[in-house]
Amino acid sequence: MQLRHTKLAFVLSVVMLAISSFCFAQESIKLYPTKAPGSESWNWQEKSGYSNVFKTELVYNVTEPTLLVYPAPKNIATGTSVIIAPGGGFQTLSINSEGIDVAKWLNGKGVTCFVLKYRLAKSNTDDPATELMAKMADPKKFEAENAPVIPLATNDGLTAVKYVRSHAATYGLNPDKIGFMGFSAGGTVTMSVVYHADADSRPNFIAPIYAFAPEVLAGSVPSQITPAFIVAASNDQLMLTSHSTSIYQKWFEAKQPAELHIYEKGGHGFGMHKQYLTSDKWIERFGEWLGQRGLLRPLKEDEWSAKLTPEKLEEIKQNQENQIHLDWANFARFAAENKALSAPLKNEKRVVFMGNSITEGWINMDPDFFRGKPYIDRGISGQTTPQMLVRFKQDVVDLKPAVVVILAGTNDVAGNTGPTTPEIIQEHLISMAELAKANGIKVVMSSIIPVYDYPWKPGLKPAETIVSINQFIKSWSEKNGVVYLDYFTSMADERNGLQASLTYDGVHPNLAGYKVMEALAEKAIAQALKLK
Numbered sequence: 261m262q263l264r265h266t267k268l269a270f271v272l273s274v275v276m277l278a279i280s281s282f283c284f285a286q287e288s289i290k291l292y293p294t295k296a297p298g299s300e301s302w303n304w305q306e307k308s309g310y311s312n313v314f315k316t317e318l319v320y321n322v323t324e325p326t327l328l329v330y331p332a333p334k335n336i337a338t339g340t341s342v343i344i345a346p347g348g349g350f351q352t353l354s355i356n357s358e359g360i361d362v363a364k365w366l367n368g369k370g371v372t373c374f375v376l377k378y379r380l381a382k383s384n385t386d387d388p389a390t391e392l393m394a395k396m397a398d399p400k401k402f403e404a405e406n407a408p409v410i411p412l413a414t415n416d417g418l419t420a421v422k423y424v425r426s427h428a429a430t431y432g433l434n435p436d437k438i439g440f441m442g443f444s445a446g447g448t449v450t451m452s453v454v455y456h457a458d459a460d461s462r463p464n465f466i467a468p469i470y471a472f473a474p475e476v477l478a479g480s481v482p483s484q485i486t487p488a489f490i491v492a493a494s495n496d497q498l499m500l501t502s503h504s505t506s507i508y509q510k511w512f513e514a515k516q517p518a519e520l521h522i523y524e525k526g527g528h529g530f531g532m533h534k535q536y537l538t539s540d541k542w543i544e545r546f547g548e549w550l551g552q553r554g555l556l557r558p559l560k561e562d563e564w565s566a567k568l569t570p571e572k573l574e575e576i577k578q579n580q581e582n583q584i585h586l587d588w589a590n591f592a593r594f595a596a597e598n599k600a601l602s603a604p605l606k607n608e609k610r611v612v613f614m615g616n617s618i619t620e621g622w623i624n625m626d627p628d629f630f631r632g633k634p635y636i637d638r639g640i641s642g643q644t645t646p647q648m649l650v651r652f653k654q655d656v657v658d659l660k661p662a663v664v665v666i667l668a669g670t671n672d673v674a675g676n677t678g679p680t681t682p683e684i685i686q687e688h689l690i691s692m693a694e695l696a697k698a699n700g701i702k703v704v705m706s707s708i709i710p711v712y713d714y715p716w717k718p719g720l721k722p723a724e725t726i727v728s729i730n731q732f733i734k735s736w737s738e739k740n741g742v743v744y745l746d747y748f749t750s751m752a753d754e755r756n757g758l759q760a761s762l763t764y765d766g767v768h769p770n771l772a773g774y775k776v777m778e779a780l781a782e783k784a785i786a787q788a789l790k791l792k
Contacts, residue, residue, distance in 0.1 A: 287329040289374075291419045296325055296379060298412050304382055308355070313389035319346075319353040319377060320388040325416040327423065328375040330363040331431060338370035339434035340555045343420050343463070345376045345446030347470075347529065350406045350413065351392045353377060357531035358443040358469075362543065365532070369547050369556055372431055374424060378416040378449060381405050410477070414452035417442075418461040421453065425460060436715055436765075437555055439465045441489075443531060444500070447471020451507065454486060455479030462486070465553070467546060470496060470528055473503045481510055485713050485757070485766055487517035489549050491542045493526030500528065515755040519549055554764020589650035590640050601636070604660050610634045611785055612656050614648060614692070615667035617641035618709060618768060626774045636661070644672045644680075645688035652692050657699045663788045664696050665745065665781060667706040669729055670767070673722045674714045682725060686732050693742055702788040704781075705737045707748040711767050712757025723756035741791065745784040750776055 295302075302323040311318045332338065346358035353359065355375070363373035385391050395402045421438060428435040440463035442450035447468040454466050456479055467489040488511050492504035501522065511518035526539030534540050550556050604610045611634060613619050619639025623630050630637060638655040640647075645668045656664050671677075672685045693703045707730040711722050730748050737744035751773065753759045758766055762773035769777060 289327040289329060289423065291325040291327065291416060291423060296323070296412070296416070298415065299323060299379055302379075302382070306377075307383075307386065309386065311352075311387075311389040313387075313393065314354070316354055317356050318348065318388055319355045320348075320351065320380060320383045322353070322377050322380045325379055325419070326377045327420055328360070328363075328377065329431075330360070330367055330373040330375065332367050332370045332372045334432075336368075336370040337372070337432055338437075338556050339432065340370070340437040340439070340550065341372045341374065341424055341428075341431070341433045342366055342439040342441055342467075343374045343376055343417070343424060345378060345417060345440070345442035345449045347442070347444030347446045347531075348380070349392060350409045350445050350448075351381050351383065351395070352388045353380070353446075354443070354529070354531065357533050358446065358529075361532040362441075365543055366547075369550065371550070371556070372433060374420065376417065376420050376446075376449075378413040378446075379409060380413075381409050410448060410452065413445075413449050414456065417449045417453040418457060421457065421461045421463055436464055438463050439467065439555075441467035441469060442471065443469045444472050444498075444529065447473060447503075448477065452477060452479075454482060457482070465489070465555070467491070468504065468507055469542070470500055470530075471503055471507065472498075472500055473507055475506070478510075481514040481516060484718050485517065487553060487760065488519070489546055490518065490520045491523075491546075492521075493523045493528070493530065493539055495525050496528045498528045517553075517753075517760045521545055552761050554770045557764060557770075589647045590643070591651055591654060593640050594638055594655050598654065598659065601659060604634070604662075608634050609663070609789055610636065610659065610661040611663045611665060612636045612638055612659055612661040613665045613667070614652070614656055615639040615665075615706075616643045616648075616671050618670070619667055621768060622774055622777075625769070625771055626778070629774070629778050639667075642671060642676055643668075644677045645669060645685055645692070647677065649688050649691050649695075652695055656692075656696065657701070661701055663702045663704060663785055664692075665704040665706060665785065666692055666696075667709075667745075667747075668692075669708045670711060670722075670726070673708070673711075673725050673729075674717050674720065682729050682732070685729060686736075689733065690736065693740070697742075702791055703742045704745050704784045704788050705733050705742050706745040706781075707733060709747050709767075709769070710752040710756055710758045712753075712755050713766060715765055715767065727756060743784050743788045743791070745780060747777055747780060750780065 304321050306322050308319045344359050344362050346353040346355055348354050359375040363375055366373050383391055424438050425435045440450050440453055450466055450468045451471060451473045454463060465487045470492045490504050490508050492501045494501055508518050508520040521542060523539035525537050530539050616639055619637060620641050623637040648668055669685050672680050693705060696703045708726045711726060714720060734744045751759055751762055762769055764770045
């Protein structure tokens, strides 16, 4: 990988202020099987020690990059992981306040952490903090010494992401929930990683904390959804606040999810250090942000959990393949439940929810919405409109509902059962509605929920197609006496994707998303029941 190099600013250094006790990880993983590429001639030894200058434990002279592993407790594991790059001006690593302490806090939220010890410039003494201060007195020399180290550290970060993703099953992790966060110089590594990553080394979200991220080191904002959580303080002694605002602006202009926190006070290098300022709470805001994005859901609730072994995943894939050949529409899924279901009571206003994984997951995510009501969930994960149309009589008409709520089309757009067109999708939706109407069932036609990108098929850019189909559904519904249920307007963000607060993966609603849907659905059902 080639990175552009120009002079680095004096502010590249990181003056660490935190005080905490040093502790060791239970597991240390070497990133390279032999000498790290690009620094094969380095023969000095990694060291660590307490700095009286910075009042914290420092690691220095890193020649063999490693990951210190801090697994989440199994009973609260979420499958989410974060690689943490401490700061230190590419001369040292503040291993506690910007590494281990962060990892332990995130462990308490069910997040497995990997503290990255990336390659650093050589320290010539055993007092790296004093040496760093002396080097800073000669900015040109300092910049020249750090410049060749940055691409090496970036490669360490890229390799770390690849390692975690390729070993996700080993650690019980989701390979699509890997974050990368870094402090100051570690923020440089964070941004360089996301700018220069390929599919295997791209983090799924980032958290640059008071990052040193000058434009001379910048690259292209990724096209894939890569949410960013950005933190800095206005009184940063190294005057790096503008670097954080610049990152935010680039993400905002690229229509990428981003959240920016600029504290009035905190200085530079606050990390997990307690200064009794509002900036002390940044880690709590980060935890809230992770939760809002669905990254703190327990594994047992996580549809995209990678806890399954590769062998089990292959078995599931094969079963799905067999299902397509043996029972394409999946008649067997609800056959027994349909048979056991009694006929509607005299005054029962039965409602069948027909759909895909969004409908199927609804009753699992919020069973209280269905409890005590004549609501029947007939969603099957992954299904497209032709599959639903084939099973419509069995799973809707024969149940004799008063109303059917049809939510379908997103998997067609994703191409789950092969190539299709908006016109074909629309015809299938119309056929389901007409079949229901012919059997005296009131119809609620739902808009397709917004999607900016499908995690399992990135790059399709489905938003425009979904908007077009929704416009058709609305127009057809109005002309044919059918209730149009508009989820899209209330759930879309500025990119016509699903609002980050309403989803855990950009496609499927979280509990907050279903709460929005429930209020809209009940209003639409009430409206449909009034139709003659």
